[in-house]
Amino acid sequence: MKRRTFIGTCATALTVALSAGGALLGMAAAPALAAYPERPITLIVPWGAGGGTDATARIVGSLLEKTLGQPVNVVNRTGGSGVVGHQAIASSAADGYTLGIATVEIGMMHWQGLTQLTHTDYTPLALMNEDPAGLQVAQDSKFASAKDFLEAVRAKPGSMKASGTGQGGIWHLALAGMLDEADIPPQSVPWVPSQGAAPGLQDLVAGGVQVVPCSLPEARSLIDAGRVKSLAIMAKERNPLFPNIPTLKEQTGIDWTMAAWRGIVGPKGLPQDVSDRLIKALKEVYDSSDFKDFMNQRGFGMIYASGDQFSNFMSESNESLGTVMKAVGIAKQ
Amino acid sequence: MILATEMVFQPQVLFTIVMAALFGLFVGAVPGLTATMATALLVPVTFFMEPVPAIGAIVTCSAMAIFAGDIPGTLLRIPGTPASAAYTDEAYAMTRKGQGEVALGANLLFSALGGLFGTAVLIVAAPSLAEVALKFSSFEYFWLACLGLTCATVVGTGSPIKGLVSLLLGLFVATVGLNNPAGVPRFTFGSVDLMGGIDFIPAMIGLFAVSEIFRYVLGMSPDTSGAQTRVGNLFTGWGRMMKQYWRQSIRGNIVGTLIGALPGAGADIASWVSYAVSKRLSRTPEKFGTGHVEGIIESTSSNNAALGGAWVPALVFGIPGDSITAIVIGVLYLKGMNPGPTIFINNPQDIYAVFLIFILANIFMVPAGWAAIKSARLLMRVPRNVLMPTILLFCVVGSFAINNSVFGITIMLVFGLLGFVMEENGFPIAPTILGIVLGPMLEENFVTSMIKSDGSFAGFFERPISGTLGVLTLALWVVPLALFLWRKFSANRVSPHATRG
Numbered sequence: 001m002k003r004r005t006f007i008g009t010c011a012t013a014l015t016v017a018l019s020a021g022g023a024l025l026g027m028a029a030a031p032a033l034a035a036y037p038e039r040p041i042t043l044i045v046p047w048g049a050g051g052g053t054d055a056t057a058r059i060v061g062s063l064l065e066k067t068l069g070q071p072v073n074v075v076n077r078t079g080g081s082g083v084v085g086h087q088a089i090a091s092s093a094a095d096g097y098t099l100g101i102a103t104v105e106i107g108m109m110h111w112q113g114l115t116q117l118t119h120t121d122y123t124p125l126a127l128m129n130e131d132p133a134g135l136q137v138a139q140d141s142k143f144a145s146a147k148d149f150l151e152a153v154r155a156k157p158g159s160m161k162a163s164g165t166g167q168g169g170i171w172h173l174a175l176a177g178m179l180d181e182a183d184i185p186p187q188s189v190p191w192v193p194s195q196g197a198a199p200g201l202q203d204l205v206a207g208g209v210q211v212v213p214c215s216l217p218e219a220r221s222l223i224d225a226g227r228v229k230s231l232a233i234m235a236k237e238r239n240p241l242f243p244n245i246p247t248l249k250e251q252t253g254i255d256w257t258m259a260a261w262r263g264i265v266g267p268k269g270l271p272q273d274v275s276d277r278l279i280k281a282l283k284e285v286y287d288s289s290d291f292k293d294f295m296n297q298r299g300f301g302m303i304y305a306s307g308d309q310f311s312n313f314m315s316e317s318n319e320s321l322g323t324v325m326k327a328v329g330i331a332k333q
Numbered sequence: 334m335i336l337a338t339e340m341v342f343q344p345q346v347l348f349t350i351v352m353a354a355l356f357g358l359f360v361g362a363v364p365g366l367t368a369t370m371a372t373a374l375l376v377p378v379t380f381f382m383e384p385v386p387a388i389g390a391i392v393t394c395s396a397m398a399i400f401a402g403d404i405p406g407t408l409l410r411i412p413g414t415p416a417s418a419a420y421t422d423e424a425y426a427m428t429r430k431g432q433g434e435v436a437l438g439a440n441l442l443f444s445a446l447g448g449l450f451g452t453a454v455l456i457v458a459a460p461s462l463a464e465v466a467l468k469f470s471s472f473e474y475f476w477l478a479c480l481g482l483t484c485a486t487v488v489g490t491g492s493p494i495k496g497l498v499s500l501l502l503g504l505f506v507a508t509v510g511l512n513n514p515a516g517v518p519r520f521t522f523g524s525v526d527l528m529g530g531i532d533f534i535p536a537m538i539g540l541f542a543v544s545e546i547f548r549y550v551l552g553m554s555p556d557t558s559g560a561q562t563r564v565g566n567l568f569t570g571w572g573r574m575m576k577q578y579w580r581q582s583i584r585g586n587i588v589g590t591l592i593g594a595l596p597g598a599g600a601d602i603a604s605w606v607s608y609a610v611s612k613r614l615s616r617t618p619e620k621f622g623t624g625h626v627e628g629i630i631e632s633t634s635s636n637n638a639a640l641g642g643a644w645v646p647a648l649v650f651g652i653p654g655d656s657i658t659a660i661v662i663g664v665l666y667l668k669g670m671n672p673g674p675t676i677f678i679n680n681p682q683d684i685y686a687v688f689l690i691f692i693l694a695n696i697f698m699v700p701a702g703w704a705a706i707k708s709a710r711l712l713m714r715v716p717r718n719v720l721m722p723t724i725l726l727f728c729v730v731g732s733f734a735i736n737n738s739v740f741g742i743t744i745m746l747v748f749g750l751l752g753f754v755m756e757e758n759g760f761p762i763a764p765t766i767l768g769i770v771l772g773p774m775l776e777e778n779f780v781t782s783m784i785k786s787d788g789s790f791a792g793f794f795e796r797p798i799s800g801t802l803g804v805l806t807l808a809l810w811v812v813p814l815a816l817f818l819w820r821k822f823s824a825n826r827v828s829p830h831a832t833r834g
Contacts, residue, residue, distance in 0.1 A: 049373035049656070055663045062377040074377070075737045079529020080511040080518075087525045088738070114511070114518070115525070161785050167516040192471075192781045193514040198659070202596050202652050207796075208470030208785055221651020221662070225673040227467075294380070297667050 036096055036274050040071040043264075044092070044100035046085020048078045051196065052217065052300065056129055056262055057101045059294045063285040068277075081105065081166055083115050090121040094267045096274035099125070102265045104170050107318035111325045112168055113332035119314035123270035126282035127263035127305040127313055129295065131215035132235035133174035134245070136228050138204055146232040146251045149211065150182050157188035160210040164200035164218075167193040168330040171200075173321065174234055174258035175213040176328035178248065181256040186328040204228060215260060216242055217299035234258045241299050258324075261303070261317065263310060279306045337685035340385050341693070349386040350393045350690065354697055357394035358705045361401030364411040364538050364731045368398035368600075369656040376660060384668035385686045391664065392687065393694040395657050396448050399600060399636055400702055403440040404709050407433060409724055411542035416600040416636040418537055418766055419608040426624030433713075435570055439626050440633045441702040442571055443582055447634035448695035450586035451593065451641020455648075456688050460674065462642075463649035466594045471785065472793050474597045475778040476802035481602060481771045483809055484609035485764040495760045503768020504775075506531050512773065514780040526740040533769050535732035535744040540762045542728050543749025548756075549721050578630045581611055585634030592635075593642025597774065599655030600639040605767055607635035641691065648672050648684070 043061045047053040054076060061072040077085035082105040089100030102122060109115045135146055143149045153160060164171040176186035192209050194200040197218035204212045205227050212219070212228075216239055222228040223242075232248045233239060234257050249255050264282055266275065285291055286304050295302050305313050325331035340346070353375065360371035371394050379387035402413030407424035427436040454462065485500040486493060509520045510530025521527040575582075585607045592603040611631035612621045621628050643654030644661070651672035653659035665672050670683050677684055712720065732745040752762050786792025794800040 049369060049660060051659070052663075054373070055376070058377050059380060062380055076373070077736055077738065079532075079736070080525065081516055083511065084525060084529040084736075112516075114516075114528075158787070163781075167514065190784055192784045193516070193777075194781065195777070198652055199596065202467065202646075203470050205467050205650075206470040208472070208781075221672050224671060224675070225650050227650065290380075294667060297669065298663065299666075 036277055037068050037070045039097065040073055041068070041096070042092075042098045043072055043074045044085055044089045044098065045074060045076045046078065046082040046089070046100070046103065046105075047076070049076050052131075052298070053101060053103055053262055055298065056300065059291060060101070060128065060264060060282070060285055063288055063290055064281055067281040067284050081109065081114070081169070083109055083117075086117055087115065089265065090117055090267055092267050094123070094269040094271075096266060096270055096278065099264055099266045099278070101262055102314075103262050104260045104317065104321075107314065107321045108168070108170065108173070108325065111322050111331040119311070119318055121268050122265035123268055123275055124307060124310035124314060125264045125266060125275060125278050126286065127261060127303055127310045128282075128286060129263075129300050130259045130261040130303040131217055131301045132233050132239075132257060132259040133171055133213050134216045134219060134233045135175075135178075135231040135248070136201070136204065136212045136214065136219045136223075137210065137231060138207070139227050139229050141210070141229070143231060146248055149231060150179075150184065150252060153179065153188050154182075154184055157185065158190060160189055161192050161208075162189050162211045162213060163192040163194045163203055163209040164197050164212040164214040165194065167191060168325070169193075170258070170260050171197070171213045171215075173324050173328070173330070175211070176330075177258055177324040178213075178234065178254065178256045180324065180327050181254050182252070201228060216245070217301075220299050239299075239301070241296075259301075261313075263305075263314075275307075282306070336682035337689055340682060340686040341389070341689045346383075346386045346389060349382070349390050350693065350697070353390035353394040354397045354694065354701050357397030358401045358701060360394075361398030361413050362404050362705065362709070364405055364413055364542060364727055366731055366734060367414050367534065368395045368402070368416070369660070370734070371395065371398045372657050372660045376664060379664055380667065384670055384683060385690070387664060387668055388661070388670075388687050389690040389694075391657075391661055392690050393697070396444075396637065396640055396691075396694045396698060397701065399640060400440065400444040400633075400698055401705060403444070403633060404437065404706060407436045407440065408709060408713060409542070409720075410545050411724065411728065412537060415533060415537060415770070416604050416639075418541070418601070419604040419763075420629045420632050421541055422763065423608075423622060423624065423629055426622065427626065427629075428624075430624045432624060432626075435626060436624075436629060437706045438571060439574055439630050441699060441706065442574070443585070443630050443634040444637040444702070445695045445698045446582060447586050447589060447637035448641060448698065449692065450583075450634075451590050451638035452688065452691040452695065453641075454590045454638075455641045455644050455691070459645045460649055460677070462594050463646045466596060466646045466654075467650060467652070468798060469595055469597065470796070470799070471778040471781040472796055472799035473802060474595075474774065475782055475793065476799060476806050477595070477598060478771050478775040478778060479806045480802070480809070481606060481767070482775065483806070484605050485767045487609040487612050492759070496764050499755065499760050499762065500764035500768045503765035503770075504772045505768075506536065506765070507769050507772025508776070514777050526738065529736070531744055531769070532735055532741060533766075534735045535741040536748045536769060537766055538728050538732055539745040539748025539750075540752035540766060542724060543745055544752030544756060544762075546721055546725055546728075547749060547753040549717065574626065574630065578627060581627055581631040582634045584610065584614075585631035586638045589635030589638030590642035593639030593654055594645040596646050596652050596654055597778075599643060599657075600636040601770055603639040603642075604632040604636040605770070608632040637695075648676055649674060 045054050045057045058074050061074045065072045077088045092098035106119050110118050137143050162175050172191045179186045197214035200212045201222055203209050219228055230245045232246055232251050234248050357371055360366045372391050375390055399416050402417035406412040406417040406421040407428055410425040412418040412421045424436045511518045511528045512530050518528055588607050589603040592598050608628045611628040612618050643658045646652040646654050647658035647662055651662055729742055732741040735741050794803050
């Protein structure tokens with residue numbers, strides 16, 4: 001028993017040490033591209049283990065592993081509201097052995113002056129997911145619709161607080177942009193920064209804040225538990241998983257949409273053959289039933305774009321985010 | 334229930350649990366690899382498993398990892414996981430006294446008992462406990478963080494002033510980076526690495542382990558290899574400890590489960606609080622820090638009980654109780670076991686199967702832990718001049734692995750030097766670690782509370798739970814001070830002779 005466990009421990013030790021070392025080796029080895037990929041690939045996640053981005057990266061990683069026939073190591077490079085991880089993707093060697101999952105924040109951080117990085121520092125590969133913002137209130141809230149909510153804000157600015165992400169985060173912008181569009185000063189609903197949607201939602205139920213404009217998959221468990229209700233989603237169409245929740249435009253006539261997205265990118269200047277191979281593999285991953293099942297189970301929205309399409313998507317996202325951030329005074333002047 | 338038993342007692346389920354246990358033991362025992370990381374590494378594997386073994390693997394792996402963190406902490410003064418940091422010094426002191434086996438035996442026994450207690454609470458009281466946990470807003474968490482900081486005055490040995498300096502140092506370290514409520518970079522000097530803040534794990538490895546290596550290199554470390562070679566019979570004194578310290582064990586279990594159930598606090602904080610409570614309420618507080626098993630029992634009970642507690646809000650409301658359950662919630666959705674009150678109604682056999690695995694995992698911890706400790710003992714036979722470089726190697730791997738960046742190693746070395754200098758000058762390092770852990774929680778909850786209450790301090794006392802916690806905290810701070818002043822005052826007024834009559 002004793003001996004066997006010790007050997008078992010050693011074996012596991014070796015495996016872990018090897019996978020940890022994999023990232024190092026990846027950087028050291030020469031980029032010989034005889035038949036890409038010929039060694040393990042690293043996929044960088046700018047957000048923590050356990051979140052939606054992490055989960056998406058891990059399913060993409062494990063399916064990509066099957067398609068490409070090489071191990072894909074998912075590593076979390078967290079911190080600095082995503083700056084650290086996005087920087088790590090952009091500054092890795094452009095040989096196709098280090099990729100990353102970029103998120104909507106790439107079009108936000110530079111407006112705030114946190115980094116010089118923009119979407120042009122990456123080779124776009126494939127957009128995989130988009131989740132629109134919703135407008136969530138506590139179940140016992142007096143509001144029955146987004147219209148009620150907006151009128152209450154207009155009548156008594158500052159009486160309600162919102163949370164669900166950090167200061168200037170995507171859901172903060174969603175709310176501020178909506179208010180701006182409704183001709184209400186965005187500061188009328190002060191933002192309470194939080195570490196993410198889950199703590200924000202908990203605070204909503206605890207009565208600490210009155211509205212959380214996060215995405216529906218994030219609010220799902222509390223909606224199902226009957227603690228939180230969603231008044232509207234900030235999208236062009238209703239979510240098939242929540243057919244009863246109207247869009248903001250249906251309810252209020254305000255044509256405002258905002259969504260968080262996630263896509264796989266490489267550092268700038270990936271060789272053409274490598275990016276072609278990756279785009280083909282990612283398309284296979286996107287079309288696989290494993291990926292579809294995963295996204296549906298989690299309630300994550302699916303959207304696909306590759307190459308130039310994805311590039312245009314990021315560029316549009318970047319522009320519209322910049323406009324809102326300037327309007328609400330979050331952008332650095 | 335019978336269905337659930339059938340689901341669990343299947344060869345492949347049991348095999349998965351055993352493999353996950355070994356994996357958890359290993360990851361927990363390597364400094365820098367946390368229980369959270371072990372769970373995250375398991376996730377891609379669980380994608381292709383049935384629901385019950387998938388959840389079972391995570392449950393078992395995390396319980397083992399939290400226990401295994403005690404092994405290197407006790408034998409080498411390197412806490413394997415942050416949850417072990419609270420009593421690392423105490424356990425290492427026991428090893429130096431040649432009582433390593435007692436410390437590890439206590440860790441094993443009370444970890445398993447704590448885990449079982451947490452599970453029992455989860456089974457019996459999950460829905461109602463979750464209701465309470467959900468009432469906690471930033472106001473309540475602010476007071477909890479304050480209570481936690483109070484622990485610093487208790488956990489540190491030596492002069493209170495030096496303890497305070499050490500705590501403030503920890504709080505300062507916690508301010509570095511971008512992860513503050515306003516999202517403003519502080520003390521980053523334009524470095525992208527510093528923007529991410531100073532990672533707690535490499536700092537902890539540096540303060541504890543690397544400082545010890547420095548001491549060894551400089552020939553200032555007492556040679557203790559003789560005392561450590563014997564691990565002996567682990568089960569020595571289990572009966573006696575149970576009899577003597579059952580109160581500590583139960584108190585640790587309760588505190589651990591409650592703190593674990595709060596979404597904003599987990600096993601790390603539970604372990605610190607329990608250690609401080611134990612010292613505070615002990616009849617022999619002077620023995621703490623010298624290698625005394627009492628505090629170890631209470632906090633090791635607590636950190637394993639917290640694991641079960643963390644599942645309470647996760648299962649009932651889909652709100653993570655800690656970073657491990659944050660991952661678990663994702664897996665639950667994937668497996669169609671959507672968290673929510675209905676999880677107990679729809680497919681109850683699934684959830685009972687998970688509970689059964691909780692119980693099995695904590696029972697299996699005893700033989701598996703025994704084997705792990707026995708093999709870890711081999712380490713002790715290794716000569717120190719071979720062992721020390723090996724430890725350094727593990728420290729480097731662990732610090733690198735936490736964020737896959739060389740910057741982690743830099744942090745480790747800087748904090749190793751800092752820890753060395755501090756300890757050589759009589760500054761305890763435990764309060765620094767507490768400061769790093771609680772700093773962000775304190776600041777974030779203070780700032781967000783002030784925003785919510787439009788800048789009014791009254792908000793901290795307006796809510797029932799918050800008000801109670803606030804009064805309690807202030808009482809803890811003010812009463813000892815008032816008593817001290819009162820005694821001084823009366824001693825001055827009444828002559829020493831008169832007090833006798």
